[in-house]
Amino acid sequence: MINRLSSDFFLRDVLEVAPDLIGKKLVRQFQDGRIEKYRITETEAYRGAEDLACHASKGRTQRTEVMFGEGGTVYVYLIYGQYWLLNLVTGPESDASAVLIRGIEGFSGPGRVGRELQLDRSFYGESLITSSRIWVEDAEPVAEIRTSKRIGIDYAGEWKDKLWRFFI
DNA sequence: AAGACGATCCTG
DNA sequence: AGGATCGTCTTT
Numbered sequence: 001m002i003n004r005l006s007s008d009f010f011l012r013d014v015l016e017v018a019p020d021l022i023g024k025k026l027v028r029q030f031q032d033g034r035i036e037k038y039r040i041t042e043t044e045a046y047r048g049a050e051d052l053a054c055h056a057s058k059g060r061t062q063r064t065e066v067m068f069g070e071g072g073t074v075y076v077y078l079i080y081g082q083y084w085l086l087n088l089v090t091g092p093e094s095d096a097s098a099v100l101i102r103g104i105e106g107f108s109g110p111g112r113v114g115r116e117l118q119l120d121r122s123f124y125g126e127s128l129i130t131s132s133r134i135w136v137e138d139a140e141p142v143a144e145i146r147t148s149k150r151i152g153i154d155y156a157g158e159w160k161d162k163l164w165r166f167f168i
Numbered sequence: 169a170a171g172a173c174g175a176t177c178c179t180g
Numbered sequence: 181a182g183g184a185t186c187g188t189c190t191t192t
């Protein structure tokens with residue numbers, strides 16, 4: 001039975017969505033029609049324009065635009081010239097928050113996730129609600145979710161110490 | 169038009 | 181510890 005998460009799931013505070021995504025199935029249909037379902041094992045919350053670790057804190061630009069829109073879409077960006085990182089936009093319009101998918105079962109690290117899923121710039125703004133190539137399906141909740149500080153954002157002042165990384 | 173740098177990963 | 185590699189944003 002198909003149980004794709006609907007927009008209600010994403011239209012909540014990123015601090016609720018990020019831990020709730022742990023254990024859910026990230027589904028990808030590749031160009032050859034092959035469908036793979038990956039259990040999400042690690043996420044990070046980036047919470048709006050005030051969060052100095054969130055790209056949206058740099059303002060509304062062509063790059064960050066999608067985060068300012070309604071939740072339920074994909075925000076991808078290229079880092080270090082090589083890795084497409086996958087983020088799921090959350091919250092209502094103008095709440096510029098998103099969840100970074102840092103790990104899926106068998107693939108640890110956001111760069112590896114993007115490589116496995118064969119992401120590219122064409123995924124920018126893709127709807128998780130209607131897309132036929134990427135979406136999220138419900139799954140059994142995970143009993144124990146661990147937290148820690150977010151990775152690689154030491155520049156973010158007081159925001160760097162928030163325990164907004166969630167993992168199994 | 170040019171320069172700095174990043175929510176990373178791999179190699180040595 | 182350092183290099184790869186390029187889009188985005190800032191500064192000229």
